[in-house]
Amino acid sequence: MPSQAPSLPFLSRGQLFVLGGLALVPLLDFLLPSVQLSAQMRTVVVFAMLGLGLNIVVGWTGLLNLGIAAFMAIGAYAYGILTCEVYPFQVGFWPGILLAGAIGAIAGFLLGAPTLRLRGDYLAIVTLGFGEIVQDSIKNLELITKGTEGINPLPAPWVPGPVASGEPGGWQQLFEPITSETPVRWFYVYLGILALAVYLARNLEFSRLGRQLFAVREDELAARCMAIEPDKAKLKAFAMGAALAAVAGAMFASGLSSTGEPANYDFQVSILALCIVIVGGIGSITGVLVGAIVMVGLSNVLLPNLTQALQRSGIGSTGSVFASPDNYKYLIFGLALVLMMRYRPDGIVHSRKAVRK
Amino acid sequence: MSAPLISVERVTMRFGGLTAVKDVSIDVAKGSITAVIGPNGAGKTTLFNAITGVYEPTEGAVKVSGRDPRRALGPNVVAGAVATGVATGVGLALLVRVETIWQASVLDLYEFQKAFPWGAAVKAFLVSLFAGGFVGTWLPILVGVVLGAGGRLVIWSRTRRTPDVVASAGVARTFQNIRLFPDLSLVENVVVGMDRRLSSGLLGGIFRLPAAVRERNAARADALTLLEFVGLADKAESSAGNLPYGHQRRLEIARALASKPDVILLDEPAAGMNPTETVDLMRLIRSIRENGTTVVLIEHHMRVVMGISDRIAVLQYGEKIAEGTPDEIKNDPKCIEAYLGKEELG
Numbered sequence: 269m270p271s272q273a274p275s276l277p278f279l280s281r282g283q284l285f286v287l288g289g290l291a292l293v294p295l296l297d298f299l300l301p302s303v304q305l306s307a308q309m310r311t312v313v314v315f316a317m318l319g320l321g322l323n324i325v326v327g328w329t330g331l332l333n334l335g336i337a338a339f340m341a342i343g344a345y346a347y348g349i350l351t352c353e354v355y356p357f358q359v360g361f362w363p364g365i366l367l368a369g370a371i372g373a374i375a376g377f378l379l380g381a382p383t384l385r386l387r388g389d390y391l392a393i394v395t396l397g398f399g400e401i402v403q404d405s406i407k408n409l410e411l412i413t414k415g416t417e418g419i420n421p422l423p424a425p426w427v428p429g430p431v432a433s434g435e436p437g438g439w440q441q442l443f444e445p446i447t448s449e450t451p452v453r454w455f456y457v458y459l460g461i462l463a464l465a466v467y468l469a470r471n472l473e474f475s476r477l478g479r480q481l482f483a484v485r486e487d488e489l490a491a492r493c494m495a496i497e498p499d500k501a502k503l504k505a506f507a508m509g510a511a512l513a514a515v516a517g518a519m520f521a522s523g524l525s526s527t528g529e530p531a532n533y534d535f536q537v538s539i540l541a542l543c544i545v546i547v548g549g550i551g552s553i554t555g556v557l558v559g560a561i562v563m564v565g566l567s568n569v570l571l572p573n574l575t576q577a578l579q580r581s582g583i584g585s586t587g588s589v590f591a592s593p594d595n596y597k598y599l600i601f602g603l604a605l606v607l608m609m610r611y612r613p614d615g616i617v618h619s620r621k622a623v624r625k
Numbered sequence: 626m627s628a629p630l631i632s633v634e635r636v637t638m639r640f641g642g643l644t645a646v647k648d649v650s651i652d653v654a655k656g657s658i659t660a661v662i663g664p665n666g667a668g669k670t671t672l673f674n675a676i677t678g679v680y681e682p683t684e685g686a687v688k689v690s691g692r693d694p695r696r697a698l699g700p701n702v703v704a705g706a707v708a709t710g711v712a713t714g715v716g717l718a719l720l721v722r723v724e725t726i727w728q729a730s731v732l733d734l735y736e737f738q739k740a741f742p743w744g745a746a747v748k749a750f751l752v753s754l755f756a757g758g759f760v761g762t763w764l765p766i767l768v769g770v771v772l773g774a775g776g777r778l779v780i781w782s783r784t785r786r787t788p789d790v791v792a793s794a795g796v797a798r799t800f801q802n803i804r805l806f807p808d809l810s811l812v813e814n815v816v817v818g819m820d821r822r823l824s825s826g827l828l829g830g831i832f833r834l835p836a837a838v839r840e841r842n843a844a845r846a847d848a849l850t851l852l853e854f855v856g857l858a859d860k861a862e863s864s865a866g867n868l869p870y871g872h873q874r875r876l877e878i879a880r881a882l883a884s885k886p887d888v889i890l891l892d893e894p895a896a897g898m899n900p901t902e903t904v905d906l907m908r909l910i911r912s913i914r915e916n917g918t919t920v921v922l923i924e925h926h927m928r929v930v931m932g933i934s935d936r937i938a939v940l941q942y943g944e945k946i947a948e949g950t951p952d953e954i955k956n957d958p959k960c961i962e963a964y965l966g967k968e969e970l971g
Contacts, residue, residue: 356741411724468831475830476823483817486806495792495821
């Protein structure tokens with residue numbers, strides 16, 4: 269007699285392992301105090317969040333979205349407008365990040381509602397165009413978005429806890445914003461948000477809607493004949509992916525304390541997010557986390573630090589472009605992609621869709 | 626006799642110049658096993674596709690329990706179209722003059738680090754939104770309403786009779802060229818088939834609300850029972866794509882049964898099965914009927930067809946050439962001719 273449905277653990281072993289590993293990163297700050305690794309690893313967390321959103325759309329629903337960066341931009345600018353003191357809203361970090369997610373979901377809904385009936389390549393072209401339109405709109409709506417200047421300053425997360433620097437005393441101190449002197453706490457806040465998103469995404473994966481998405485990806489007509497409405501399922505997936513991407517954008521902007529310029533959210537970012545999903549293992553949450561650590565860790569943490577170390581040691585100080593590993597970024601990316609496609613086309617972490625319990 | 630569960634009423638399917646099904650009428654009685662047979666290319670699968678909503682019949686209608694399953698022009702559709710139209714219209718008007726409106730309702734009123742007059746801002750927003758005159762406000766609203774409401778209605782009119790609507794009316798089917806979800810486990814495949822009976826929504830799933838968890842556990846338990854019914858329970862957690870062919874056919878049947886349909890349409894369920902599997906299949910189809918589900922099947926194995934059917938309809942070149950009990954069909958000269966060819970006389 270087959271057993272009853274097993275109860276679902278909150279996170280899978282792989283997810284716990286990767287998140288736990290990330291939680292140990294601040295320990296390295298003690299070993300390498302000059303590097304400030306936990307400040308740099310924030311970017312990895314942000315891109316893991318972006319990958320998580322894209323994975324719902326590309327990995328689970330099978331829709332090629334080449335404009336995920338646009339939703340990241342929408343989230344970043346929504347967060348900027350809602351929290352920056354040059355605008356009247358000033359809602360603060362947590363409401364700001366939630367509202368950014370909600371605005372992202374609405375944007376995803378608005379883009380998806382008329383276009384999700386398009387198939388395959390046509391949808392990819394629409395999302396690609398949307399990415400360009402959003403970037404250009406932000407650049408040109410100078411009254412609202414400050415054009416290429418970017419909106420700043422933006423608040424850092426706001427959590428209870430002692431502040432590393434500052435006047436002692438006063439209960440308000442508990443609620444003071446995180447500053448650039450508290451990168452460890454900042455990192456943990458971001459990691460906490462990511463862990464929550466992983467938990468929610470995992471719930472989605474095993475929910476009725478998750479199953480509908482998988483069915484639509486595998487065989488849309490068969491899914492339709494099972495009384496599933498693919499258009500509705502796709503729209504929900506698209507909106508949720510956009511919401512996570514927008515939250516990633518808000519975290520990105522808060523991390524920079526500025527939305528930066530619109531070019532921060534260009535096609536390259538969409539491709540990077542796609543690479544994270546594909547390299548990590550398409551359809552797997554653990555894969556997305558690993559993909560973000562590998563791709564962004566390489567390009568934003570490892571290579572720049574290596575370059576700096578080389579310069580400090582005097583080897584690269586001559587200014588030779590060949591002596592700075594940072595310049596080999598795309599060479600390494602390309603090589604890695606070729607090798608991946610040759611030896612492990614399913615990604616670093618195989619998504620084991622079949623043994624979903 | 627009570628009203629037929631499915632009545633195909635003078636259905637014609639034309640693809641350009643090709644008439645695949647021509648003026649076919651078949652009634653399927655509740656609780657019966659009806660077979661549709663005919664040589665290859667006779668239009669049997671096309672007929673199934675017309676019944677299940679994959680195709681819209683060029684002429685004629687298919688009724689399920691006396692009703693034509695299609696999305697009605699109800700208050701939902703109208704309200705949806707109106708809401709979409711108004712939202713698109715206002716959104717467009719907002720977009721066209723977004724900077725002016727922003728200037729009037731935010732930048733003009735906000736002084737750095739002073740309290741923001743929210744009431745005045747909302748008023749200024751509304752005033753400036755409608756201050757664009759015909760070209761700035763009313764034309765965009767008009768265009769938006771037409772586009773939004775019109776688009777919504779066009780989509781409604783084109784998706785009136787899609788397979789999900791027909792499936793929701795209690796018609797389940799399998800496919801001639803098996804269409805499982807290969808990367809999902811057997812249980813998951815069956816639970817997808819159950820979707821019509823599930824009610825948990827987006828929030829219940831994401832936040833793992835107790836009701837959704839209970840529903841999921843119950844659905845999986847049901848799915849295991851169904852897998853046992855078709856004899857696949859021992860492989861419940863392996864992936865559907867790895868099953869042998871005969872098992873895949875039975876999994877498709879389990880998935881179709883999962884929705885507790887009134888009628889199940891089987892498209893060549895015995896294709897590619899060996900004799901033992903075929904006997905098992907006949908037993909399975911009979912027990913499906915005994916559980917109260919009406920069965921319609923397309924089949925080439927005459928042993929299966931003659932062994933289990935109550936009624937048989939014969940198609941040739943898209944036309945129904947005979948209908949009756951297995952004995953009548955066996956002795957019908959037209960059917961013999963269709964299958965074996967005409968005897969040359971002199």
